[in-house]
Amino acid sequence: MERSPLRIASLFFAALASFQAQAAVPPAVATIDRSTWPETLSSPALFDVASRAEILMFAHTLLQSEALDDAALADRLDLRTVNMPAIKDLRQQLWQRLWQNYNQAQQSCGQDASFCFAVDSLDDLRTQANNFAVAPDSFYANWGAPARVFDLIYLDELLRKAALSPQISSEVLKVSADEINGSDFNDRVFLLTFDSGPSIAVGSTEWVADFLRTQSINATFFVLGQNFAGRREQGEPGSLEALYKGQCVGIQGWQYRSHADWNDWEGSITRTTTVVENELPDNYVPLFRPPYGTRRADAGVFLGTQQMKVALWDIDSQDSNSQLTAEQSAQRVLTLMLLWRHGVIAFHDTQAKVQTALPWLLTQTAQAGIGWQECRQFQ
Template sequence: MWYAGVGWEKSAYELAVLDHTGAHIVPPLRLETVGVGDVVARLLRLAEREPLMCVIDGTNGVVDGYLTAAGLDVYRADGDVAPLRRAFGSPDADILAELGRAHRSRLTRIALDSGTLTGLDQRIEEDLESAALVEAEQVASGRCLVHGRRVHPRVALTFDDGPDPDHTPRLLDVLRHYQVPATFFCLGLHAAAHPRLVARIAEEGHSVANHTWSHPYLPDLTRQEVLAQVDRTAEMLAGITGKVPTLFRPPFGGRNADVLGWLAQHGQTTVLWDVEAADWALPGASAIAQRVISDTDFGSVVLLHDGGGDRSQTIEALPRILETLMVSGCGFVPVEDLIDVAEQKGRVASSWTSA
């Protein structure tokens, strides 16, 4: 068995791979502004030689989707075993690899159907409960969006975790064919690796929004760390598109009262959703399409993914979703078109859905 630590710092991924004695199999690598696909390819080549255990921490919350989809075993280091993070990065990759070698039983194995947050259900529930009152206040003031007003047949399609060099272009092709605008919540690490894709998203009339730099679970971070994730990503996206994004989606929807307060004070509008197909769990194109179609109502914000793993099922489902909702009289708008303080206070129910 070999043990791989997968970390990040600033715009680089880091890899360290140890054998059972703690010796390096290859020299530690720092991969500057490369796509996560390159990281996965390197690990897969090593896994051909020896079974491989990959270790991440909770700030590297998107790479696990690619690793598990590729068939690699991934573990998360957190709680009392989690090492200190760097100023703008994860723990050192060497330290993560050593945790796998010496403390495997104290790590959490990540499951494909629950992702980075495997085993954290109670913690997530507690954080969401703490956020409820602040969230309601922010919805009323227009600082948080769950869905728009339920009286107009307008829907916002949103895509998280890109840009991805394989899947984002194919999704853009589908959206262009149907002349449908969408909102893409981009990760800074991915934007740094694929700036031309971010530019294409904007050039084709879609909204480019902020989804943090490395996809961490925000309640685990300090205020300084949360705002650094927001600002570094905003700077990267603005450098590509010429516009500073103020729409922000927390990874996993992870939030508590503190996080929502920090974001609002920092000029961000938090965008959540009311329709989720769980496409990241790869339930099949038919299941993805059916859930979106059946759950969508006037003003819905639909959460789908263009990055974070294999998104071929989402791409396959998208034409059926668009065609069915269009036949039902649905119009598609960028998510910012659903934000209206007066409308958020109303939340008038409607029976519009399409089976």
């Protein structure tokens, strides 16, 4: 039966609406209930036990993903096409870091042999990852299945970002060698960073900065020029200096929007730099954190003229994601700290969740033998 043009148009728009509705469903975000892990991180050796377990489980998941062809991987990531060279590059980087991290974590095997295997090379790690499983009668049995789910979702987060590059850049792959992400930190050393501040009204950013000072920790706050200028205009002289006392302040641009396709991206950076450096000359650090992690491929040329570097991250709290509670965000961060063993943690000081997540995280790691990077050394 011949269909009328009106009927065809109706079917087309219905299909389009259905596609848009499906596309609007956000991808799952990895989190795990840390209570499934049966031990507290009450010593450096127990931190290493948990770290070895996380590394082996993630390596197992990563290895399995390599069996997928291009079409199967695109289907798994819900993408039409994938950039396989970028995915290959990311996988190589992940394997190298997993091997380095496991090698660090196995140094304490003499104190606790849990998850210790004969691993003397990357090839050995791949072999152990291939055979890795948590037995149903294991002391760690309750952790095994949730950890596998976490790693499947988290790996897809990483692979999806690589698959979309270079059209959409992100934090998982550097655009230039001048960008920094904490990959060269010493083992067990982490840097806290906070994005999108300051809070428009007095409150959340003040809480974070005050809490850090009570813990004798400093961090890097990446501020939005619009918010910063607004707080300067409504506050007393010196109020921003008091707010960020002892902390480092970098920039995110004038507004929280992608600088990859913004015609005024250079002006966004220079305006924000001027207002921050003039107001806080002792706190300012020449670092630019691109909103969403997106930046132009040639951004490094302009940033070089400003004596500025792109500052990325490798542990994302996802605290601005409505899918996660504050507790889930904190547990995600701790799991990634165990996996990556060093790096840059990204929170948002404008999110109320951080007031729950940050104290929990510091309590859980207080005896784990980790250290917090001096923010001035991240440049």
